Amino acid sequence: MKKILIGGAGGAPSEGVINSLLDNRNGEEIIGMGSEPTDLVLSRAVRKYFVPYADTPEYKTELLKILRIEKPDLIHFQNDLEIFNASLFRDEIHAEGVKTYMPDHEVIDTCVHKYKTYLKLESAGIKVPKNIMLNDEQDLIRAFKELGDKEGKIWLRTSSIGAGGKGALPTNDFEFAKHWITFFNGWGDFCAAQMLSQKTVTWLSIWHEGELIVAQTRIRKGWVHGNRTLSGVTGVTKVGQTYADPLVDEIAMKTIFAVSDKPHGIFGVDMTYDVDGIPNPTEINISRFFTTVLFFTKAGLNMPAIFKDLVLYDEFPNLEKKINPLPEGLLWVRGMDTKPRLMMPGDIEREVENLL
Template identity: 50%
Template sequence: ERVKPDLFHVQISAEMIMVSSLRDRLPCKTFLPAHQTILTCEDKFASFKAWENAGIKVPGTMIINTEEDLKIAFERFGPKLWLRFTSGSAGRGALPTSDYDEARLWIDFRKGWGKFTAAECLEEQTITWQSIWKDGELIVAQGRKRLYWEFANRVPSGVTGITGTGVTVSDPVVDEIALKCIKAIDPRPNGIFGVDLTYDRNGIPNPTEINIGRFFTTHQFFTCAGLNMPHIFVMAGLDRPLPIIAKKINPLSPGLAWVRGMDILPVLTTETAIEDSRKDLQERITKLSSHRQDSD
């Protein structure tokens, strides 16, 4: 009431759920998916069931209510399981393990019985598909792969929710699966849908969650590369004319890279430039090593 915003947007899940539940009572506009869509996407097991029912390839998953459930999960999906909370972000509670006792103790420690899922373990390669929709129509979407998680060695799962380097991609297979995932949960999408996928051993991207109603943390990457999604989102939310978007799906060139780290500004470069720098560094190391051997 004091600030009188034209559009109200939040980036934290708990806040978004509250804002969504109060949207009809707010004195300003919101641009959110349907409330039930938000609740489904915030529950990783509920979204898994929606995709499974739609015939989308997903890793076998079950809720772990008891120790017997955990034993069954190892029998069905083992030898290695991926454990995680059904809600939360940044890899909350995630643990890959092949050891039943370790899994049981982990769930005990996290007080997670009835709140954890156990799933078939996928490969390390991940990809994200961020999109903006308006009343069921796709406005724009862009794919981005993740080369690594920043600070991955600080957590048991290696997943921190902090992308170290992201790279733009354009993959029709990913596009098709991401679209199916969104429509399986909401046939009339509205707002932001960020589909996270992880590749299985056969090279098929499997959806693992949808980051609903909010941008991922590297959205500045796309803006600096020429696709200002926050601006597009605001204009769509306020029912104002949208900027001209020549290509709805993957308008950015593939191979653009966004490198991030602690206490440094992000760098926009290309995957090719990174590889060239890596080769140059290796050549320098080889020359230095050779020089030292000659000196000895």
């Protein structure tokens, strides 16, 4: 029996993968590990292990111990911190007979640091919002002068490892921005960028030694609890919709090849549209599926299953289309403490009309 070990078990990003794998089990055993006890106890993994956070000295020892106990065939991570740190000792993971299916560490390092990603994309001639790294107040002054929109607003965000819109903020107030960065101890980590629109799109893809295996596009139609943050961004999609646009495909491919000349593994390109309607890449989610990957699974495209079949059995999917095989307009509607629903175009309006 093949074994698959999933990091971050119990958290939404990892449970989307675990649930997808359980939907397509081929005799595999799904084992979980995680650093958040209240997440871990909720996981559907058949066995679960507690591990320290990936940036602690104890993490490596504990992970290798689990590998020696369970002897999994494949290990997969679903957060940047764990991806980055485990990648540093991937040779020792492989020495235990465990596959990882990651791109080179240099690619991971570039993608988990947003400013490094920006520099790569800019040098490749890809249209991106201009960024300025904020090392001190003079950089912030320059950012407002050079990047401010017609209302004087700039977009602030952290560049370091992490997801969920941490520290993201649109503002035209210099003093507020200065105190905000100081509050997060963010000088040398925060960067400022030109403002874009609120329309976003994500292109999720799996690659094998430079060959595209499959890619599917999704647009986001809102964030869970977005009205409770200053930025409106939480990193948690409320409504996702399948989508297809050749321009998005083209820009996503160029973005990926800008950071890797031979893509291998999972690449998710997040893009935000500018005022001219052009999608600008803002980050690459590397070596992990996005949180709502179960959306694609329930719609008929099980990307985690494609991933594990490729890694464990050298089985490539038989798809009529490699890019955007799902029909457009399918909706994935989510909320807190309620089961998500896959809905067809027009379903929401029809259900609301039939309410008493």
